[in-house]
Amino acid sequence: MAEIFDKMKMEFVDKDESVQVIADNIRDTGEVPEKYVRSEIKADPVIVDVEGYNLPVIDMSRLLNPEFSEEETAKLGSACEHWGFFQLVNHGLDGGFLQQIKADITEFFSLPLEEKLAVAIPPNGIQGFGHHFVFSKEQKLDWVDMLFLATRPVEERSLAFWPTKPSTFRDTLDKYSLELANVSAQLFKFMANNLRVNQEALLGTFKGLPQSMRINYYPPCSQANKVLGLSPHTDGVGMTFLLQVNDVEGLQIRKDDKWFSVEAIPEALVVNIGDVLEILTNGKYKSIEHRAVINPVKERITIATFLSVNLGCMIGPLQGLLKEGEARYKVLDSVEFTKGYFAAKLEGRSIIKLTNHGVPDEVSENLMNDIAEFFRQPLEAKKAYSQLPNNIEGYGQAFVVSDNQKLDWCDRFFLHVRPVESRDLRFWPTNPASFRHSVDVYSSEVAKLSCRLLEFMAKGMGAELASLLGIFEVAAHLRGGSSSASQEDGRRTSLSSPAETAAGPRHKQVAGSRLLGQELAPCRLGDSHLHSSTFGRSQAGAELEQS
Ligand SMILES: O=C(O)CCC(=O)C(=O)O
Numbered sequence: 001m002a003e004i005f006d007k008m009k010m011e012f013v014d015k016d017e018s019v020q021v022i023a024d025n026i027r028d029t030g031e032v033p034e035k036y037v038r039s040e041i042k043a044d045p046v047i048v049d050v051e052g053y054n055l056p057v058i059d060m061s062r063l064l065n066p067e068f069s070e071e072e073t074a075k076l077g078s079a080c081e082h083w084g085f086f087q088l089v090n091h092g093l094d095g096g097f098l099q100q101i102k103a104d105i106t107e108f109f110s111l112p113l114e115e116k117l118a119v120a121i122p123p124n125g126i127q128g129f130g131h132h133f134v135f136s137k138e139q140k141l142d143w144v145d146m147l148f149l150a151t152r153p154v155e156e157r158s159l160a161f162w163p164t165k166p167s168t169f170r171d172t173l174d175k176y177s178l179e180l181a182n183v184s185a186q187l188f189k190f191m192a193n194n195l196r197v198n199q200e201a202l203l204g205t206f207k208g209l210p211q212s213m214r215i216n217y218y219p220p221c222s223q224a225n226k227v228l229g230l231s232p233h234t235d236g237v238g239m240t241f242l243l244q245v246n247d248v249e250g251l252q253i254r255k256d257d258k259w260f261s262v263e264a265i266p267e268a269l270v271v272n273i274g275d276v277l278e279i280l281t282n283g284k285y286k287s288i289e290h291r292a293v294i295n296p297v298k299e300r301i302t303i304a305t306f307l308s309v310n311l312g313c314m315i316g317p318l319q320g321l322l323k324e325g326e327a328r329y330k331v332l333d334s335v336e337f338t339k340g341y342f343a344a345k346l347e348g349r350s351i352i353k354l355t356n357h358g359v360p361d362e363v364s365e366n367l368m369n370d371i372a373e374f375f376r377q378p379l380e381a382k383k384a385y386s387q388l389p390n391n392i393e394g395y396g397q398a399f400v401v402s403d404n405q406k407l408d409w410c411d412r413f414f415l416h417v418r419p420v421e422s423r424d425l426r427f428w429p430t431n432p433a434s435f436r437h438s439v440d441v442y443s444s445e446v447a448k449l450s451c452r453l454l455e456f457m458a459k460g461m462g463a464e465l466a467s468l469l470g471i472f473e474v475a476a477h478l479r480g481g482s483s484s485a486s487q488e489d490g491r492r493t494s495l496s497s498p499a500e501t502a503a504g505p506r507h508k509q510v511a512g513s514r515l516l517g518q519e520l521a522p523c524r525l526g527d528s529h530l531h532s533s534t535f536g537r538s539q540a541g542a543e544l545e546q547s
Pocket residue numbers: 214216230235242250251252290291292302304
């Protein structure tokens with residue numbers, strides 16, 4: 001494991017800055033430095049203790065007991081498929097020993113900063129104590145101090161980064177590392193049984209059980225709702241074991257587009273599937289996005305133990321699992337894979353924030369104003385555009401298919417906007433008077449933008465532009481062709497190249513102007529695509545014609 005890090009030269013900025021020290025300094029004022037303030041967290045809904053949202057609990061003693069093993073293995077498989085996370089209990093780690101490791105780690109973080117800096121991350125290094133994953137002064141930072149160590153194979157440890165204070169630290173960590181290697185080897189066997197693949201095939205990728213640990217210290221913050229302990233990310237490894245050192249909760253996982261808080265069960269290990277296992281299982285097991293939030297008054301400490309791939313191994317879907325469908329992931333060399341993961345640092349998954357995208361502010365603002373005005377009208381006026389039976393378009397509660405269903409706290413308005421021929425004007429409000437025009441203009445701007453983005457994506461993936469456009473039938477959409485395929489239909493296709501999203505990541509800020517600065521021919525659009533616009537030629541249409 002250490003070897004792989006040596007191959008990755010990485011320079012972190014401000015790596016000696018300690019969040020713990022900042023937290024102490026701002027205790028009275030509560031003024032969080034701007035680079036730690038995260039505006040995005042407010043917008044994210046969180047589920048806490050809602051019925052039906054219980055992280056599965058897997059009992060290792062039942063897995064090992066022939067009488068219950070089959071049943072518990074099925075439960076394990078289901079947890080890996082549907083949650084990507086589970087709580088592991090009766091894992092065999094002795095309660096007294098867990099107390100010891102928790103005490104040692106807590107003691108290390110309570111040392112004065114100078115003493116912790118004895119094991120600081122060196123220039124160009126990745127192991128040690130400090131601020132990890134900081135690549136630029138402009139970057140938003142996580143509210144956490146970390147100690148990162150390669151722990152297995154044993155002969156590759158860099159002991160220089162292993163604290164000697166408290167004096168028991170090294171021995172305790174060594175023992176913990178061995179215990180978890182054993183637990184992971186056992187779990188792999190049960191996973192292989194569940195997947196019906198050869199155990200050797202699965203274990204081969206993790207030969208020698210390469211392992212590293214990230215010990216996270218999250219200081220309390222009175223402005224806890226403004227900071228994030230750990231940005232949304234997936235783990236670029238096989239599997240992760242999280243031990244919550246104190247009973248302060250903070251781990252959240254993304255489920256059904258909401259953040260779900262994970263309970264801190266004393267002595268349980270929270271296990272999650274990493275990107276590598278998702279790829280090996282061809283997507284059957286899920287690597288789920290997660291993040292850590294901060295407690296306003298209490299510190300939180302966790303040890304994440306990562307089980308990584310064996311160096312020199314290729315990462316791709318296991319042959320035994322390809323019978324049912326095609327490979328959904330590319331095969332990658334493990335060094336390239338890990339490099340890609342670290343280089344992309346801890347960022348959210350699959351979401352790209354596009355700035356400088358070229359959609360004029362005025363166009364978005366007009367649309368938002370018109371929509372707000374529409375919703376402000378009395379119910380009777382809005383009902384003139386209500387959904388009709390068996391029709392998804394119009395105003396109303398969307399996606400209600402049964403009387404017993406839990407409902408979203410939201411009224412919706414759904415319209416087919418492209419191809420232009422698919423528009424059903426019965427559902428297009430005439431009040432406010434500019435509504436239809438605003439939707440039309442915005443829709444053509446977004447169509448133009450999607451077309452350009454697909455070009456860049458095709459280039460990035462080395463895919464044929466025509467085949468990519470074909471999947472989304474972009475040409476038809478933009479020309480106003482007769483296809484009824486909607487963009488939603490094409491959303492999940494194998495061309496999304498999950499291997500790349502898994503290895504790399506996630507939630508990047510991309511400036512549209514940067515993309516456009518590359519040498520790519522502008523999107524070729526049909527001549528007459530907006531001539532047939534229901535509302536006559538829009539301004540955007542005129543612009544498109546010139547391109
Ligand atoms: O500390 C936590 O709750 C999460 C840690 C984690 O996700 C990680 O270290 O990768």
